[in-house]
Amino acid sequence: MLTFAWPYLFILLPLPLLFKTKQKQQTGHLHLPGVGHGQQANLSSKGKPKRILLWLMWALLITAVARPLWVGEPIELPAKGRDLMVAVDLSGSMQIDDMVLNGQNVDRFTVIQHVVSDFIDRRKGDRIGLILFADHAYLQAPLTLDRKTVAQYLREAQIGLVGKQTAIGEAIALGVKRFDKLDNSNKVLILLTDGSNNAGNIAPLQAAELAKDSGVKVYTIGVGADEMLRRSLFGTQRVNPSSDLDEATLTKIAQITGGEYFRARDPQQLEQIYHEIDKLQPVSRDQLSYRPQTExxxxxxxFSLLASALMAIGSLPLFQRKRTEKSQ
Structure with a gap:
């Protein structure tokens, strides 16, 4: 909305009237020699546009001095908040379409994008970061209050963007590194994967010990259905698409860091897991807010300078001569 920093300065608007009244009292009426009353009235009427322009300039100057501001929507800032880093697996196995979303078979990563984006949007007051990992781990978004941008980065991510394998330990270590310089904060890392560690330069349990020493709590989520139908030359077979999921290691990581391990076999379970995390790590309540202001x-x-320039141009001899010729 539009507001003014110093609205009381508008009381200066009628100030020129005081000087005009005082001047009239002191000098009286001015009679031009050789000019009749009718001609004087005609000259006076020609000065009306000039007086209107002067009043407009004065009003614009007072408006500028009063400091008009455009005040935006309130933005909440946590005085003492939680910092959540979300690490998402982009390995090739995320392409397995063993999930059902809105009545259609979709791959695991599509479900993660759908559910995790909603989770990020709910974390008002918390800073959110995003790590993508496959052959190696990469920081896609640092910790920020801009939840919409983080969710957008997740929606734009592609399977195979950073390789085909799974570097779980490296993802945890990168998350711990991003938390290193933070004090007075609840440090939480949420890691989603559908496989086992087969890449990277640090073991998952070694990274978990680093997280424990740094006060980072890790919640691990194993994604993937227990069974799916697969067609082959020998007909339809029931297979376990999550046979590569290393639940033992993911459980141990959570235990070491004081977090929990969850199993997500479908979108509903994944949604429920994030509601559980909301309960375990509630949204920050100690918040400050500010409203951005634009001068x-x-x-x-x-506009006042433009009006002044127009008046100066109009007073040039060339324009004055043209006015005289027209009046004659």
Missing amino acids: LFYWPLA
């Missing part, structure tokens, strides 16, 4: 004083100031 607008330069607009009335610019």
Whole structure:
């Protein structure tokens, strides 16, 4: 909305009237020699546009001095909040379409994008970061209050973007590194994967010990259905698409760091897991808020200068001569 920093300065608007009244009292009426009353009235009427322009300039100057501001929507800032880093597996196995979303078979990563984006949007007051990992782990978004941008980065991610394998230990270590310089904060890392560690330069349990020493709590989530139908030359077979999921290691990581391990076999379970995490790590409540302000004083100031320039151009001898010729 539009507001003014110093609205009381508008009381200066009638100030020129005081000087005009005082001047009339001191000098009286001015009679031009050789000009009749009718001609004087005609000259006076020609000065009306000039007086209107002067009043407009004065009003614009007062408006500029009063500091018009455009105040935006309130933005909440946590005074003492939680910092959540979300690490998402982009390995090739995330392409397995063993999930059902809105009545259609979809791959695991599509479900993660759908559910995790909603989770990120609910974490008002918390700082959120995003790590993507496959052959190696990469920081896609640092810890930020801009939840919409983090969710957008997740929606734009592609399977195989950073390789085909799974570097779980490296993802945890990168998350711990991003938390290193943070004090007075609940440090939480949420790791989603559908496989086992087969890449990277650090073992998952070694990374879990680093997380424990740094006060980072890790919640691990194993994604994938227990069975799915697969067609082959020998007909339809029931297979376990999550046979590569290393639940033992994921459980141990959670135990070491004081977190929990969850199993997500379908979108509903994954959604429920994030509701459980909301209970275990509630949204920050100690918050500050501010409303961004945009200065607008330069607009009335610019228009006032433009009016002044028009008046100066109009007073040039060339324009004065043309007016005289027209009047004759």
